[in-house]
Amino acid sequence: MKALVYQGPGKKALEDRPMPTIQASTDAIVRILKTTICGTDLHILKGDVPTCTPGRILGHEGVGVVETAGSDVTTLSSGNHVLISCITSCSKCEYCRKGMYSHCVNGGWVLGHKIDGTQAEYVRIPYADTSLYKIPQDVDEEAAVMLSDIFPTGFECGVLNGKVKPGDTVAIVGAGPIGLATLMTAQFYAPTRIIMIDVDDNRLQVAKRLGATDVFNDSDGLAVSKVMSLTGGIGVDAAIEAVGIPSTFVMCQELVAPGGVIANIGVHGLKADLHLEKLWDRNITITTRLVDTVSTPMLLKTVVSKKINPKDLITHRFTLENILSAYDTFGNAASTQALKVIINT
Numbered sequence: 139m140k141a142l143v144y145q146g147p148g149k150k151a152l153e154d155r156p157m158p159t160i161q162a163s164t165d166a167i168v169r170i171l172k173t174t175i176c177g178t179d180l181h182i183l184k185g186d187v188p189t190c191t192p193g194r195i196l197g198h199e200g201v202g203v204v205e206t207a208g209s210d211v212t213t214l215s216s217g218n219h220v221l222i223s224c225i226t227s228c229s230k231c232e233y234c235r236k237g238m239y240s241h242c243v244n245g246g247w248v249l250g251h252k253i254d255g256t257q258a259e260y261v262r263i264p265y266a267d268t269s270l271y272k273i274p275q276d277v278d279e280e281a282a283v284m285l286s287d288i289f290p291t292g293f294e295c296g297v298l299n300g301k302v303k304p305g306d307t308v309a310i311v312g313a314g315p316i317g318l319a320t321l322m323t324a325q326f327y328a329p330t331r332i333i334m335i336d337v338d339d340n341r342l343q344v345a346k347r348l349g350a351t352d353v354f355n356d357s358d359g360l361a362v363s364k365v366m367s368l369t370g371g372i373g374v375d376a377a378i379e380a381v382g383i384p385s386t387f388v389m390c391q392e393l394v395a396p397g398g399v400i401a402n403i404g405v406h407g408l409k410a411d412l413h414l415e416k417l418w419d420r421n422i423t424i425t426t427r428l429v430d431t432v433s434t435p436m437l438l439k440t441v442v443s444k445k446i447n448p449k450d451l452i453t454h455r456f457t458l459e460n461i462l463s464a465y466d467t468f469g470n471a472a473s474t475q476a477l478k479v480i481i482n483t
């Protein structure tokens with residue numbers, strides 16, 4: 139089968155690989171229909187994720203059809219259309235029993251990282267019963283791909299951890315796919331204002347279309363002062379970090395109002411300053427989280443009821459044969475205006 143293989147920092151190729159096989163009775167083999175590329179895949183390609191070793195098939199998002207189910211898989215059978223969660227959950231370990239699937243001692247984020255992933259014609263999914271979700275009939279499969287990772291991530295790490303409530307003022311720093319998924323799911327809670335901050339005007343225009351009340355381009359470094367004048371000098375109830383660099387984490391510290399929350403979503407590779415000398419008396423909360431994907435069933439229902447339309451984030455479509463062009467397009471988002479790309483196998 140064809141698969142996109144990480145060959146070490148800066149190197150990747152579309153290779154012919156053997157078909158995956160059932161290794162444990164709780165596994166399923168899924169024939170991939172659609173997959174996508176994540177910012178995390180670009181981090182791996184840069185060499186930022188040493189736990190991902192050369193030879194690994196990348197990808198942790200996608201939808202497909204169950205080809206074979208192991209003898210202990212009880213809720214799925216061959217022919218079922220399924221959403222592949224970016225997080226693998228055994229459902230039995232201490233963390234899974236707490237709903238913290240991200241830290242599952244037998245799973246967690248392993249797909250396209252510690253085991254072969256979804257940017258291929260077929261993938262082996264461990265603990266299939268609790269790591270795959272049947273796709274309801276009314277859900278578009280492209281929309282479902284967006285629920286493998288970015289929508290649960292934006293919702294759980296940004297909106298839930300940010301404790302977004304009716305009437306709140308929310309700032310989301312970073313209008314990439316994750317920031318935009320946060321914007322869309324924050325609206326479940328009817329905040330009064332959702333301010334998006336980025337340095338890319340195209341992304342800010344998309345944000346405006348998707349429900350942002352105010353958008354600020356911080357290329358001039360004035361976004362914080364603009365938010366302050368907009369909020370009467372108070373700041374925001376939830377400052378959500380969706381970039382993953384030190385300066386945007388510091389910006390969230392400048393944006394948060396007394397009593398507010400800084401919810402970090404970004405994947406940080408560098409240490410970032412925490413200005414406790416300014417924040418120690420401001421009653422704020424800082425949260426971090428790796429997505430657990432506990433909200434995936436709920437998010438599927440909101441897609442069925444058309445409360446959200448995740449397809450709004452899809453800008454480009456490719457075939458698996460052309461996945462290297464898909465990487466080029468996704469990796470040069472500033473010039474291609476790419477948000478999420480769909481890869482049809």
Ligand SMILES: [Zn+2]
Nearest residue numbers: 176177178287
């Ligand atoms: Zn991802």
Ligand SMILES: [Zn+2]
Nearest residue numbers: 228231234242
């Ligand atoms: Zn577990």
